[in-house]
Amino acid sequence: MAELPVETFLQEIRTRIAKVVVGQEVVVERLLIALLSGGHLLLQGMPGLAKTLLVDTLAKTIDLKFSRVQFTIDLLPSDIVGSEILDQRSGDFRTRKGPVFTNLLLADEINRAAPKVQSALLEAMQERRVTIGNETFTLPQPFLVIATQNPVEQSGTFELPEAQLDRFMMCHRLDYPTVEEEEEVLRRNLGLGLKRDASGAAVARTEFDVLTHQPAGTAQDLFRAMEAVHSVHVSEVFQKHVIELIQRTRREPRLDFGCSPRGGIAITKAARARACLTGRTYVVPEDLFALAEDIVLHRVRLKYEALAEGHTGREVLQSILNQMG
Secondary structure, eight states: OOOOOHHHHHHHHHHHHHHHSOSOHHHHHHHHHHHHHTOOEEEEOOTTSSHHHHHHHHHHHTTSOEEEEEOOTTOOTHHHHEEEEEOTTTOOEEEEEOTTSSSEEEEETGGGSOHHHHHTTHHHHHHSEEEETTEEEEOOSSOEEEEEEOOTTSTTOOOOOHHHHTTOSEEEEOOOOOHHHHHHHHHHHHTOOEEEOTTSOEEEOOGGGTSOSOOSSOHHHHHHHHHHHHTSBOOHHHHHHHHHHHHHHHHOTTEEEOOOHHHHHHHHHHHHHHHHHTTOSBOOHHHHHHHHHHHHGGGOEEOHHHHHTTOOHHHHHHHHHHHHO
């Protein structure tokens, strides 16, 4: 396959996703930002908003190894990272690598597993390596975790620990589709038709059957796009704006704690990727304001008094951004 220009490669990914998923342009942008900047992404929303479909479609458009783990209450850490197995014949232990040894890992409904299992991803997400027994293994590159999460108010969910939340570059909250988008979803679903299984029986097609695994480009195309992101210029003025935002969250009296230094790094990396996606070779303040909610909100926590008074994290962050503007 011939090398594609970076702009063509990224546009082809958007086009293929749009064939399967209606709307959700902002979510698609966040997915590509995470992919190009090497950050992890948490998608939060009610069931049925196409979170899993989005990630599955992204995996099929890029020539990368893909694994999916359905998080449940009975999941064990070894089900993710792997384990040592005793070979009955030789009497030696051999390593069985888990699904974390991949390029793109979909952690589906991550908050339905116990905190111990969620913590099994911490080392992998931060250091790109895992320890099984006495051995440490380096994960494939690139390595990206895209997790989906149901609202914590739902039955059978556990709140993610702050240490793990901080390792997600972004946490994007999905909304319900508009009336026009929902009409298009129904039209497409009605036109899916049937397919034949191996036995010849007719079964209903789903949205997951629409896109076959025909990559939009090679891994080298992705690496060149990542190199283009790293060449995007970040001015000293923009860096000062990022630091000012992070510092303001720490001084905000309505917040129990502010944003970590990792948050400032995430804003800078994501802004570079966003600039590349819009055809710019430099970041602008609008990148910071557009990405602030997805990068900052899951890294701060409201005080109990602020919650009792009816404040929300989004409202507090907006007031901080207004002061900066």
